Amino acid sequence: MVRSTYPDVEIQAVSVYDYLFGDLDESRLDATALIDGTSGAETTYRQLIAQIDLFAGALAARGVGVGTRVGVLCPNIPAFATVFHGILRAGATATTVNSLYTADEIANQLTDAEAEWLITVSPLLAGAEAAAAKVGIDADHLIVLDGAEGHPSLRDLLGEGRTAPEVSFDPAEHLAVLPYSSGTTGRPKGVMLTHRNLVANVSQCRSTISLADGDRVLAVLPFFHIYGMTVLLNFALRQRAALVTMPKFDLTEFLRVVAEHRTTWVFIAPPIAVALAKHPLIDQYDLSSITVIFSGAAPLDGALASAVATRLDCTVCQGYGMTETSPVTHAIPAARDDVDRSSVGMLISNTEARLIDPETGADVTVPGDGASEPGELLIRGPQVMKGYLNRPDATAEMLDADGWLHTGDVATVTHDGIFRIVDRLKELIKYKGYQVAPAVLEAVLLEHPSIADAAVIGAQDEDGQEVPKAFVVRQADADLDADAVMAHVAAHVAPHEKVRQVEFIDAIPKSASGKILRKDLRAR
Numbered sequence: 288m289v290r291s292t293y294p295d296v297e298i299q300a301v302s303v304y305d306y307l308f309g310d311l312d313e314s315r316l317d318a319t320a321l322i323d324g325t326s327g328a329e330t331t332y333r334q335l336i337a338q339i340d341l342f343a344g345a346l347a348a349r350g351v352g353v354g355t356r357v358g359v360l361c362p363n364i365p366a367f368a369t370v371f372h373g374i375l376r377a378g379a380t381a382t383t384v385n386s387l388y389t390a391d392e393i394a395n396q397l398t399d400a401e402a403e404w405l406i407t408v409s410p411l412l413a414g415a416e417a418a419a420a421k422v423g424i425d426a427d428h429l430i431v432l433d434g435a436e437g438h439p440s441l442r443d444l445l446g447e448g449r450t451a452p453e454v455s456f457d458p459a460e461h462l463a464v465l466p467y468s469s470g471t472t473g474r475p476k477g478v479m480l481t482h483r484n485l486v487a488n489v490s491q492c493r494s495t496i497s498l499a500d501g502d503r504v505l506a507v508l509p510f511f512h513i514y515g516m517t518v519l520l521n522f523a524l525r526q527r528a529a530l531v532t533m534p535k536f537d538l539t540e541f542l543r544v545v546a547e548h549r550t551t552w553v554f555i556a557p558p559i560a561v562a563l564a565k566h567p568l569i570d571q572y573d574l575s576s577i578t579v580i581f582s583g584a585a586p587l588d589g590a591l592a593s594a595v596a597t598r599l600d601c602t603v604c605q606g607y608g609m610t611e612t613s614p615v616t617h618a619i620p621a622a623r624d625d626v627d628r629s630s631v632g633m634l635i636s637n638t639e640a641r642l643i644d645p646e647t648g649a650d651v652t653v654p655g656d657g658a659s660e661p662g663e664l665l666i667r668g669p670q671v672m673k674g675y676l677n678r679p680d681a682t683a684e685m686l687d688a689d690g691w692l693h694t695g696d697v698a699t700v701t702h703d704g705i706f707r708i709v710d711r712l713k714e715l716i717k718y719k720g721y722q723v724a725p726a727v728l729e730a731v732l733l734e735h736p737s738i739a740d741a742a743v744i745g746a747q748d749e750d751g752q753e754v755p756k757a758f759v760v761r762q763a764d765a766d767l768d769a770d771a772v773m774a775h776v777a778a779h780v781a782p783h784e785k786v787r788q789v790e791f792i793d794a795i796p797k798s799a800s801g802k803i804l805r806k807d808l809r810a811r
């Protein structure tokens with residue numbers, strides 16, 4: 288077993304709202320909390336808290352409280368913070384939805400999470416309305432923040448001038464959020480994260496990641512995903528930094544926003560690092576404000592990390608974790624120049640890890656010198672989820688009786704506690720840091736009349752980034768080419784889930800019990 292080398296921090300038994308804003312220093316109230324990167328509009332901490340309270344009050348007046356689940360389908364805009372923290376402040380649970388999802392995917396999540404409300408913005412209204420209709424959410428339960436005929440708007444709700452309700456719950460048990468993750472296998476499942484999980488992960492980040500007040504943080508990674516939710520919306524705000532929001536990634540706009548708002552920390556996923564290392568546009572902008580680029584959600588190549596660090600003259604760090612761990616478990620401390628940037632750094636505070644042989648379950652030996660043999664990474668700590676919603680079997684597969692979470696990732700560890708992720712046992716694919724569940728794509732492929740069988744795995748593109756690849760068995764005499772396969776999938780899934788490579792094959796290799804042998808496909 289490996290324990291974090293950081294001293295343990297106290298995890299306060301309070302709600303997310305109380306932890307983030309309960310003891311906000313008078314001197315910080317008028318500091319900037321949020322900047323809309325598109326319009327430049329600023330929100331101070333005082334304004335943000337007032338809006339959160341008003342929003343929570345308006346929700347409570349409509350019966351939203353402990354036990355209510357609220358879907359949030361919204362890009363990164365400052366109002367996301369009001370909505371998200373307002374929902375939690377009212378005692379309700381937020382289920383954040385990928386804003387790229389199709390109407391069917393939105394509806395699936397809302398149904399599974401038993402959401403009774405949906406909050407969105409007018410550009411996403413068509414999908415939101417279709418999903419709401421499917422799920423039985425009425426127009427008055429579909430809040431459109433910037434306003435739409437027949438729906439409550441943010442201005443309407445804040446304008447009611449209500450005060451936040453008194454709510455009481457046990458932070459260690461009560462669900463703050465239900466983000467979706469496919470975990471090691473199958474379709475997306477609701478990840479039950481309590482107030483304590485989220486408070487813990489922010490507390491752990493605070494003691495190990497050096498972002499501080501006065502920092503200006505680029506918030507381009509989506510708040511609906513656990514990375515943006517915890518690291519930006521919770522951790523950066525708890526540090527009293529300013530978040531500069533961007534609703535989507537576009538390289539030119541990204542560079543303009545960094546240069547204009549002089550952001551100091553930029554959180555990214557690896558594909559943005561590829562652009563920062565290679566794209567000619569980079570030289571046309573003043574990016575000298577950047578001190579740290581922090582990458583997570585998928586493997587970052589070491590040579591790519593150095594190329595970015597040299598070109599932008601900044602520190603590049605990497606973190607690791609998963610939705611099921613709120614998410615952060617490992618990070619490279621910005622000040623540690625000696626830690627290899629292709630590693631994921633060390634365990635953050637209050638966190639323990641084991642590496643086990645996936646076949647035998649035996650612990651891998653941690654050597655006195657050099658690096659260990661690879662083993663499946665197991666994690667234990669206060670950030671580990673309560674389980675998957677309504678799925679005791681899937682929960683039991685991932686979380687054992689002693690509280691160890693089986694990540695499905697393969698890692699090594701050095702004698703001084705530096706971890707490296709070297710492989711993935713689970714079927715999950717990461718495309719641009721987003722989750723893609725092979726099971727979802729395989730079901731879509733099998734709906735095509737000319738496809739007899741199919742399997743999807745992760746393959747690499749020319750930049751070394753992971754992309755979904757389909758192996759397809761055609762029906763006898765079927766006239767089907769790769770473009771037709773890709774077009775069929777694209778018509779049924781969100782853009783990040785598209786199949787990007789196709790190989791035709793005679794038969795999908797399967798075990799005696801009918802399980803797809805993904806290892807054999809990867810070996811081809």
Ligand code: AYL
Pocket residue numbers: 468513514518582583584585586587605606607608609610611614615616617618631694695696708711717720721722
């Ligand atoms: P999910 N290197 C390799 N693989 C990674 C890394 C990394 N740095 N980070 C995440 N993964 C993979 O739920 C790994 O397979 O959460 C892991 O099981 O969308 C899976 O992605 C989890 O995917 C941070 C910043 C964590 C971001 C995150 C990412 C959370 C992604 C800590 O400081």
